[in-house]
Amino acid sequence: MGRAPCCDKANVKRGSWSPEEDAALKSFIEKQGTVGNWIALPRKAGLRRCGKSCRLRWLNYLRPDIKHGGFTQEEDRVICTLYSQMGSRWSVIASHLQGRTDNDVKNYWNTKLKKKFLAAAKDGDIPTNNPTTVQNYYNFGLAQSSVTSPMVAMDTDAYGSFSANSLIHHNEYPIFNIPCPASFPNNVSSELMGQTVSPSQEASTTVSGSSNSLALDEKCASWAGNGGGDDQYNGALMDLGFGVPFDVSNGFWCQEAKADDQVGPSSVDFTADAAAVDIKPPQGLLQSVINQY
């Protein structure tokens, strides 16, 4: 048996809402609420509309806390970052933006932001999957304002692309913490979980576990699995101040690890002369976006 229609299609009005309909819906909901039943609402409110249409009109347009108008650079940043992380989960993305609806965010992405994103890709700001050929830093549209990240603090364009000469120096950008997230793989010693290493310009700081270490000195931040075995790096996440952790194992490469570092290709090594350091967004997610177009 098929599903019953939510309303009598022949007797409901469709298309744009008139100011009178808006007023009736707004007035009813402000007085009565939605009473937990959108299907019954239009009849009670005296509207010849489908309940779903009423719900959409209220949530996307009439709600008092809706923010209309252009998106800010900070909102661009949030959308790009979250889209790169989770794809088209518009409702989740919208929940991170005060007063924005999923429909708003979706429309904005499809009509404007996606193009900016792709233009950046064309310009080479988005690295390829080959770490040997890309020298750019890319940070998902992060602008320099408001986020305390050494990368963000640098001079960026609207897409947060950096030139190959934009190096990360801890003594210039001391706000640099590396929380060890709970999502480190099981074989990482528990002593490292949840600890934060703060930068020191004078001396190196190391948090050691039984077989692993997280170190930060004025030249180098590194996560080292001293016990050997690549799986110790797999799935490691690092928060560089973007608000979301980057997958270190997939997202970062170090082409020029120092000889005395016990780091593998999936660790991070920001050295003072790291012209070859190559920072990538989480592999696969960004590429999947690019592949769509």
Add this chain to the structure above:
DNA sequence: AACGAGTCCAACCGCGGAACC
């Protein structure tokens, strides 16, 4: 001025899943 292409965005559609009976 007229027309077509492109852009924007409100609204619709259909599906998945939660809630309810």
Add this chain to the structure above:
DNA sequence: TGGTTCCGCGGTTGGACTCGT
């Protein structure tokens, strides 16, 4: 437990508007 109802979501559509020729 299974069927029904409803909500919320993401994808898509269509009409209004803008811009270029």
